[in-house]
Amino acid sequence: MLTQQQLNTMLSLQNKMNIKVNPQWLTAGYGYLRAAMVESVEAIEHHGWKWWKAQQKDLPQLQMELVDIWHFALSASIIDYQGDIDATAHALAAQLAQQKDPSVTFDGKDYAPASLSLLDNLELMAGLCAAKRFSVPLFMCIVEQCEMSGDELYRQYVGKNILNFFRQDNGYKAGTYQKTWQGREDNEHLVEVLAALDINAVDYADLVYQGLQQRYAS
Helix, strand or coil, X not given: CCCHHHHHHHHHHHHHHHXXXXXXXXXXXXCHHHHHHHHHHHHHHHHCCCCCCCCCCCHHHHHXXXXXXXXXXXXXXXXXXXXXXXXXXXXXXXXXXXXXXXCEEECCEEECHHHCCHHHHHHHHHHXXXXXXXXXXXXXXXXXXXXXXXXXXXXXXXXXXXXXXXXXXXXXXXXXXXXXECCEEHHHHHHHHHHCCCCCCCCHHHHHHHHHHHHHHC
16 A cells, blocks of 8 residues: 555656656646556556467566556646645545455446456556546556555656656756666666665655765766
8 A cells, every 4th residue: 555655755756757848747638548558558468468379477567567557647647636746645545545445337337356357457447548547446456466565666666757857867868868887777776776775764755866866976
């Protein structure tokens, strides 16, 4: 389960990143749930669904797709509450409270995600997103089925978001950013920075950025 503090942190980071892309993003009409739908279909591909050939579930790739979907879902939620981060956080917390026994109604039919397979839940999420809807309890059920905890979703989300900020701040767009430091890619450094920090710290996102900054400078 995600905490109120974690929700506020992620929503604030998402808002800042979106503002960096376009200060008027709230009214730009971007298709965030369309993007989440496409990522859901990509997750289905990583799971494997073809009965006519041998396929193996790629769990790390599935988890990465979920983190991407969460970026888009947070953006859509912020728009629903006209940019009010606190109101959005409280609304998401209320939805998460339904996580113990989640239920989804789609196309006139009721679904119980806890009793469905991961593949069926991914398909249900794609369908909801195509209909411009998103179910946080369904998403969190999928997160659990992909062997991620709320803390792990938070850790991976903040890590990816902060790395994107860090790249932009250090010349990524201009082409001057050095993606490889000391013989290793920035993603590898990020993993070590995240492993050394307490995710419960109030300034967790700032600490991640500072950790990257210290390594990059050296």
